[in-house]
Amino acid sequence: MSSLFRILALYNLTVIAAFAAKSEPASPFQSGIEAYQNAEYETAKTQFNAALDLDETAAARHNLGLAHLQLNAPAEAVWQLERAQLLAPLNADYRFKLEALRQQIGLFAGAPKWYTLASQSLPTQAWLILATVSFWLLLAVLILPRLSDTKVSIGLKTLRVISIAALTLSIPSLWINLRLLQTGTVITDRVASLHAAPASAAPESGTARPGERARIIDTYKHFYEVETEGLATGWISKDVFRPLVD
Numbered sequence: 204m205s206s207l208f209r210i211l212a213l214y215n216l217t218v219i220a221a222f223a224a225k226s227e228p229a230s231p232f233q234s235g236i237e238a239y240q241n242a243e244y245e246t247a248k249t250q251f252n253a254a255l256d257l258d259e260t261a262a263a264r265h266n267l268g269l270a271h272l273q274l275n276a277p278a279e280a281v282w283q284l285e286r287a288q289l290l291a292p293l294n295a296d297y298r299f300k301l302e303a304l305r306q307q308i309g310l311f312a313g314a315p316k317w318y319t320l321a322s323q324s325l326p327t328q329a330w331l332i333l334a335t336v337s338f339w340l341l342l343a344v345l346i347l348p349r350l351s352d353t354k355v356s357i358g359l360k361t362l363r364v365i366s367i368a369a370l371t372l373s374i375p376s377l378w379i380n381l382r383l384l385q386t387g388t389v390i391t392d393r394v395a396s397l398h399a400a401p402a403s404a405a406p407e408s409g410t411a412r413p414g415e416r417a418r419i420i421d422t423y424k425h426f427y428e429v430e431t432e433g434l435a436t437g438w439i440s441k442d443v444f445r446p447l448v449d
Contacts, residue, residue, distance in 0.1 A: 230254065232263055239266065244273040261291035265300075275392075277308045281414035282388040282445055289383070289447060292323030308414050311432060319383075322376035327384065330377040337369035382418070387427070387446040389415045395444070397437025401426035409435030411444075419446060 235250030251267040254260075268283030284301040291297060305311065322330070344363045348355045389395050389411045398405040401423040409431070411417060417429035417439070426438040427446075 231257065232260075232266075235263075235266060235270070239270060239273075242273075244270050248274065259290070261287045261294065261297065264290060265297055268300075272304065277304060278388070278390050278392050278413035280304060281308070281310075282390055282447075285388055285416075285447055289323075292320065305414060308412075310412065310414055318375070319379060322379040323383075325376070327377065327380040330373045330380060333369055334373035334377055337366045337373060341366035341370065384448045385419050385446075386416055387419055387429070387444055389413055389417065389431075389439070389443060390445045391443040395439055397429070397431075397435055397439055398426075399437060401428070401438040403440065405438065408437035411435060411439060417444065 231250045231253035235247045235254060238244070238246035238250055248267060248270040251263050251270060254263045255267065264283050264287035268280040268287060271277075271283060272280040281301070281304055284297060284304060288294065288297045288301055325333075340362060344359050344366065348359060390413075392413050394413065395411045396407050397409040397411060399408040400406075411429070411431045412433070415431050415433065417431040419427050419429055420436070421428040423438070425441050427441060427444055428436070428438050429444065430436045
């Protein structure tokens, strides 16, 4: 691990610890921070997992990822940081650390596109509600003046423009978010095999690297059918692949 990444990791934990010390000094989250700062990484991992059992937060996922990284489990660390970024998509520090780690283990480290970040500014449920409300509002604005045989007012024209703009924003954002929720990460620290069928004895159709992202296409018993970011496709065991969302 580079010295820069180590310094950034410790700095973040120190800042969070200062906040936690004022609010919940005896919490598992705070205990995990103290254990991490004392280089007791197994204890830190246990405490951050306990904190997540109480309440899943982006900070706990982020810190758990750093603990896994110190325990030489970079693929698991990638998943934890991916999850932290999902919970706090606009946190630039989480995004930087995730991409730095991916680059460190030999994965593509390109920053997410602006439209991906924009789509994550609201949760999927919020985009769905916005799209639904906008659709029915636009329908009402178009139909009601015809039914009542009245002239379209400036107010109705304004509502029409607003509803069209909201639909234009919400539908692509909803699609991007739903695609993101169908992804996962290879969590083994060795190259994982992809198979041509959902069985370990099936011929190998490709490989997936530790920490690599993949889109879930289908599932069958103990296997996922995936397409990796390297464009390899095949079936992978659930033992070595974890979806971003359960």
